[in-house]
Amino acid sequence: PSLISILLAPKTKQRYAAIGGGSPLRRITEEQADALRTALEAKNLHANVYVGMRYWYPFMEEAIQQIKRDRITKLVVLPLFPQFSITTTGSSIRVLQRIFMDDAYLSRLPVSIIRFWYRRQGYIRSIADSIVTQLSKFEKPEEVLIFFSAHGVPVSYVENAGDPYKNQIEECIYLIMRELKARGARNDHTLAYQSRVGPVQWLKPYTNEVLVELGWKGVKSLLAVPISYVSEHIETLEEIDKGYKDLALKSGIKNWGRVPALGCTSSFITDLADAVVEALPSAKALSILRETAKESDCR
Template identity: 70%
Template sequence: MPVSIINSWYQREGYIKSMADLISKELESFSEPAEAMIFFSAHGVPLSYVEDAGDPYKDQMEECIFLIMKELKSRGINNEHTLAYQSRVGPVQWLKPYTDEVLVELGQKGVKSLLAVPVSFVSEHIETLEEIDMEYRELALESGIENWGRVPALGCTPSFITDLADAVIEAVPLATAMSTPQTTSEVADHDPVRYAIKMFFGSFLAFILFFSPMIMAFRNT
C-alpha cells in the first residue's frame, strides 16, 4: 500500500498563523495587553532523548516559538516571551527549564501579567485543563503573578485543520509502496525446490501420524 510520512508540521505557515491568531485574541483580555508575558509551555521529554538519542524535539520547539513570535511581531505584537517544559515524571532529568520553576522565578522578578500558551498540545486534556489551568495557575498566583490568562488548544480551529489537510494533500504524490520483510516460510513458498522438499516431508509426516495408530493396533493383536 502506498505510504507517505509527514515528519513534522510545527513550521507550517497555517499552524504558525493559527497559533498567532489564538495568542493575539487572548492578549486582548488583559487590561494592558503589551505588558503580558507570553509563556510557552511545551511537553517535556527526558534529556537523554535529545542528548543521547538525537531527538530533534528541542530544536524544533525553539524554532516553532521563533516562528510564532515572528508572526506576532509582524502584527505589531512585541511582548516578552519565554519557553519552558512541563509534565516531567520519574527521577531522570528532563528538558529544562521546568515550567513550575520558571513561574516562580517570573513572579519573583516582578512579572504581574502572564499569558500561558500550551504549545505542542493540539487538544484539551489533563495536561492543559488540570496541570496548566489548576496547578500552574495556582502556583503563578502564589508567586506574585496577578493577571493570568491561558490560550486554548488549537482543537478543531478551521485554519489549523485546513493546514493539516493541505499537508496530507501535498504528501500524497510522494507516497511510495511500503514493503515488509518476508519471513523464512514466505521465502520458502516462493522457491520451487524448497517448496517441493517442504511438501514431501510434510506429506511423509502426515502419513506417519495418520497410520501410526493402525500400525500399533495391528502389532497389539
Template identity: 80%
Template sequence: MSATSYSGVLSQTKLLGSNLNCSTHRRFPTSCRLSERISTSRVFLSSCSSTSDKRNGMLGRSHHCNPIEKRNPVGQTFCSVGVCTHRGVDVESNSHATEERVGVLLLNLGGPDTLDDVQPFLFNLFADPDIIRLPRLFRFLQKPLAKLISVFRAPKSKEGYASIGGGSPLRKITDEQADALKIALEAKNMPVNVYVGMRYWFPFTEEAIQQIKRDRITRLVVLPLYPQFSISTTGSSIRVMQNIFREDAYLSRLPVSIIKSWYQREGYIKSMADLIEKELTIFSKPEEVMIFFSAHGVPVSYVENAGDPYKDQMEECIYLIMQELKARGTFNEHTLAFQSRVGPVQWLKPYTDEVLVELGQKGVKSLLAVPVSFVSEHIETLEEIDMEYKELALESGIENWGRVPALGCTSSFIMDLADAVIEALPSATAMSTSRNTSEAVDQDPMIYVIKMFFGSILAFVLLLSPKMLVAFRNKLF
C-alpha cells in the same frame, strides 16, 4: 475516484469558498461545520457520527476508524519539509480502472475514558520502550516496571482526571478533528476516509490500521497530531505502524506518506498567532503581558543520546510564532519552559514550575500561558496548566493569568492540515519490509529464553526488595 482523475484532483490544492467555521457549544465545544457556501445536503453526507464499543475497543464511525496492537522499524527514509516517504515498491493495481481509495490516519496519544481506565492506560504508557528506554539487556523488565509505576501513580492520576470530569476528552476532540478534516478535504474535491489511531488507549493505532486494510485503502497519509517530532510521540506510533506493515503482504505494498512534523507550516503558525492575539486583548494592558510557552518535556537523554530533534524544533516553532506576531505589531516578551517531567532523570530545562516562580520573583504581573505542543485539550492543559500552574503562578506574585486554548477545530488550522495531506499524497510510496540486525537477534529463541530467565529474576528482586521499592517510590512518584 478513478486513477485517471486522481492526478487532476491532487492539483486542486486550493479551492475557493471552502472555509470551515467552528461553533462553540457547551456540549460539543470543538465541533466544526462547513461554511454556508457548502450545501446542507453535502454537510449531512460528509458529517460523521461515532459510537464506541468498549468491550472490543473498536471505534465505530460512519466512514472510518477501527484499531489493535504490535510493532516495527522501517527501511531508509527520505524527509523533506516534515514529510517522510519510504522507498519501496508501489502497490500494483490489478486494473487500470481500479478505484483509488485515499486514507488519512490521525495519530494521537489517547487517554483514559473513565477513572477505571487510568491504571491500565498508565501501564500501556510506561510499557512503551520509547517512553522508558531501558538498556537492551534489561528490556524484559519493561512490563514489570510499567506495572509497578502504573500501580503507584494511578491514585494521583485519578485525582487529576476526576478534577476535569472523570476522564480525558482527547478521544472526543480527536474524533471531531477527524470529522472536520474529512469535510475540509471533501470541500477541496479530495474524498477520503479518515481514521483515528491512539497510542495508549482505544481506539489503538493497531486497530485503525486493521480497519484501513479492511477498507482496502490504496494510498495513505499518516498525520500525527503532534506539531513537533519526538521519539516518544510520533516516533513511537510510527514504530508500531511499521511493525504491522512489515508483517502484512497487503500493507507492505501500500503507498504511505508520513508527515513527521508540521510546526513550520504557515497555517499552523498563523493559527497560533491568532489565538495569542485574541487572548492578549483580554488583559487590561496587553503590551505588558509575558507570553509563556509551555511545552511537554522529554528526557535530556532523548536529545543528547538518541538524536531526538524535539528541542530544536520546539525552539524554532516559538521563533516562527513570535516573528509572525512581530509582523503584526505585537512585541511582547516571551519565554519557553517544559512541563510534565517524571522520574529521577534529567528532563529538558527550564522547567515550567520553576520558571513561574522565578517570573513572579522578578516582578512579572501578567502572564499568558500557551500550550504550544498540544492541539487538543487534555489533562496537561485542563489540570496541569489551568489548575496547578495557575495556582503556583498566583502564589508566586503573578496577578493576571490567562491561557491560550488548544487549536482543536479552529478553522484555519483544520484547513492547513487538509492542505498538508494534499501536498503529501503524491509522494506516498511503499514502506520497506526489511528487518534490522538487532531485531533479528531479538527473535532468536535461545537468546529470548536466556534473557527471559535472567530478566524474571531481576524483576522479582525489583518488585519484592523493600529497600528498592521505597527508594524507587520516593524518586519516581
C-alpha cells in the same frame, strides 16, 4: 513503564476527577477527524479519515485493521504532534512500520508519513491568531509575558539519541514570535517544559520553577501557551489551568490567561488538509522503501 503506571495511578485518578472525571481528548480527536474529512472534501479529495491512538482507544492497531477492511489504495499518516520526538511520533511510526512490514497487503500500500508540521504557515498563523485574541483580554496587552510551556522529554533522548524535539520546539516559538512581531506585538516571551516523570533529568527549565522565578522578578501578567498540544486534555485542563495557574498566582503573578489548544479551529484544520493533499504524491510502499534502503547500504 509498568512501575511508573502503578505509581501514578492514584494521583492520575485525582487529576481526572479535577476536570470532571475524564479526558475530552478522544472526543476532540474524533471531531478533528470529522472536520478534516470535510475540509478534504472541500478540496475535492474524498478520503476516509481514521483515528488511531498509541496508548488509548481507539488503538492504532484497530485503525489499521479498519484500513485493511476498507482496502484503501493510499495512506497519509498525520501525527497530531506539531514537532517530532522519538517519544511520540517516532514511537508511533515504529509501531506502524512493524505492523505494515509483517502484512502482505499493508507492506505494498503506498504510504506518506508527515513526520512534523510545525513550520507550516497555516499552523503558525492559527497559533498567532489565538495568542492575539487572548492578549486582547488583558487590561494592558503590551505588558503581558507570553509563556510557552512544552511537554518535556528526558535530556538523554536529546543529547544521546539525537531527538530533534528541543530544536523544533525552539524554532516553532521563533516562527510564532516572528509572526506576532509582523502584526505589531512586542511582548516578551519565555519557554519552559512541563510534565516530567521519574528521577531522570528532563529538559529544563521546568515550568513550575520558572513560574515562581517570574513572580519573584515582578511579572504581573502572563499568557500561557501550551505549544506541544492541539487538543485539550489533562495536561492543559488540570496541569496548566489548575496546578500552574494556582502556582503563578501564589508566586505574585496577578493576571493569568491561557491560549486554548487549536482543536477544530477552521484555519488549522484547513492547513492540515493542505498538508495531507501535499503529502499524497510522495506516498510509497514500505516494502519499496526498505529495498531502497538495502540498496543504499550496499553501495
